[in-house]
Amino acid sequence: MAVVGGLRAAARKIVLRWAMRKTSGGLPDITTLKRVPEHLTYPLRRLRVDPVPQLAEQRAIDPIHQLGDILGIKIWLVSGHEEAKVVLADMTSYSNDIRHLLGKRDQSGADGVGGLGFTDPPDHTRLRGVLTPEFTMRRLRRLDEGIEAIVEKSLDEMESAAAAGDGTVDLVDLFGFEIPFRVICDLLGMPEDVRDEFHDLGIARFDVSEGGAGAFDAASETRSFLIETVRRQRDNPGDGMIGEIIRTKGDEFDDVELGGLADGVFLGGYETSAAMLSMGAYVLTQNPEAYRLLREGTPAEVNSVVDELLRYLCPVQIAFPRFARHSHDLFGHSIGKGDVVIVSLSGANRDPAVIPNPEQFDLRNAETMHFAFGHGMHRCVGAELARMELRAALTGLARRFPDLAMATSDLDELGFRNLSIVYGLDRLPVHLHGAPVTV
Structure with missing residues (x-):
């Protein structure tokens, strides 16, 4: 048996070496990865809304452990609450810059990583400084009325769809997707005629079931669109955030940088909120x-x-990867320079060491700090906007449809996504006015 296990391990390494071509500097090119090795995937797997038991079992043994080793690069998984808080806040020991693993992609254009999540100071500081004023509570209050109108419109459309059909509607399509999409388009000043294209690309960007190539290609397509949007608005700035930044600070940033920022806002404010609402x-x-x-x-x-x-569902399953800048000790573990440290946000949010009833939806847990928006310098800049959306949408749903009930008892019909960094479901058929189904 030991011989067979050794042969399997050797074969797996050979497959990985073929699957991940190396960059000219000798590092793997993750954009060519065709399949994520099975033993690395359990932090991205769930049983409906719950993380797989393996995550809790490993956290109980040790909340920091070596998840795997690919082509000489160690990958560590952090699943404890306190440990996650330390790693996410530590910008001295870790870098978020992933460009050294992106092979030959042109980093100056749409193939670049863009946004804030994969950048370090001083670039991160400069770029976040552009967005932060747009997400202060004072600025966000101006969106209150618009969000309420968007919610009411979506609820009206749900009512009409139910009346025109058999009384059931799909909340993912008419509620989860519609509301954040419309809000983020209004915020950025983007046309809504790209709805279907962006819906599909948004899902593809976080799906790693077929490796990294598809996700990075989808990211390039969305960034290309947003870079072109910035270019068009250079001459005629719109009423949204893109136009406002162009008017006030447009000379300080090129189209690619602003397109990358818009891309980060769009994806951070759309796909994650859609998953949370559904x-x-x-x-x-x-x-x-x-x-x-x-x-x-x-x-x-x-x-x-x-x-x-937010704590219980935590649709963003893992944080942006951290790359160790130097060798250091992490709660008794020797992290080497260049090692990758992955924080399981869903795991940290269910740590029984700090959360009273971690595996259940229980309002007594609500006072505990959660990581649904991350933590530290890379905490989601649009967190308060997301809260506004969730409050408005969910209270609107509850008041308009107090007897909302599932329309199916077969939960396989919901299409819970497998191996997606942003977890969600594809369908949620409901009766708006009762006829409950036991699930």
Whole structure:
């Protein structure tokens, strides 16, 4: 048996060496990876909304462990709450710059990584400084009325669709996707006629079931569109964020940089919010008391429901990878220079060491700090906008359709996504006015 195991391990290494061609500097080119090795995938797997048991089992043994070793690069997984907090806040020991693993892609154009998540200071500081003023509470208040109108329009369309059909609607399509898409298009000043294209590309960007090539190709397509949007608005700035940045600081940034920023805002504010709204509605159909609080509760109670949904569901399963700048000790583990450290946000959010009832949706957990928006310098810049959307959309849903119920007992119909960095579901058929189904 030991011989067979050794042969399998050797064969696996050979496959990986063929699957991941090296860059000219001797490092692997992750954009050519055709398949993520099975033993590395469990942090991205779930059983419906719950992480697979292996994640909790490993956290109980040690919340930091070596997940794998690919072509000489060690990959460490962090799944504990305190350990995650330390890693995510440490910009001295770690870099977020992933460009050394992107092979021969042209980093100066749409193939570049763009945005904030894969950049370090001083570039990160300069770019985030452009976005931060756009996401202050004072600036966001101007969006309140528009978000409420978008929610009401989507709820009206759901009502019409149910009346025109058999009384059921798909909340993923008409609620989860529509609301954040419209909000982010209004925020950026983008046309909505790219809806179907961006819907598909948004999902593809976080899907690693076929390796890295598809995800990076989808990312290039979305960035190409947004870079072109910036170019068009140079001469005629729009009313949204892109136009405002061009008017006030356009001379300080080129089209690729601004397109990358817009891309980060679009993906951070669209796909993650879509996943949260759809999965949140699913969880609420199973938790009538929380659904009632959204209708009748105080603002503090509503906030508790939203925060517990964020902790419990945490659609962004892992944080941006951290690359060790130098060898160092991490809670008794020797991290080598160049090692990759992955933080499981969904794992850290369910750490029994700090969370009272971690595996259940329980409002008593809501006071515990969660990592749904990350932590530290790379914490999601649009976190407060996301909260606004979730509050408006979920309270609107609860008030308009207090008898909302699942329309199927076969949860396989929901199409929970496999191996996606941003976890979600593809369908959520519901009755808007009752006829509950036991699941």
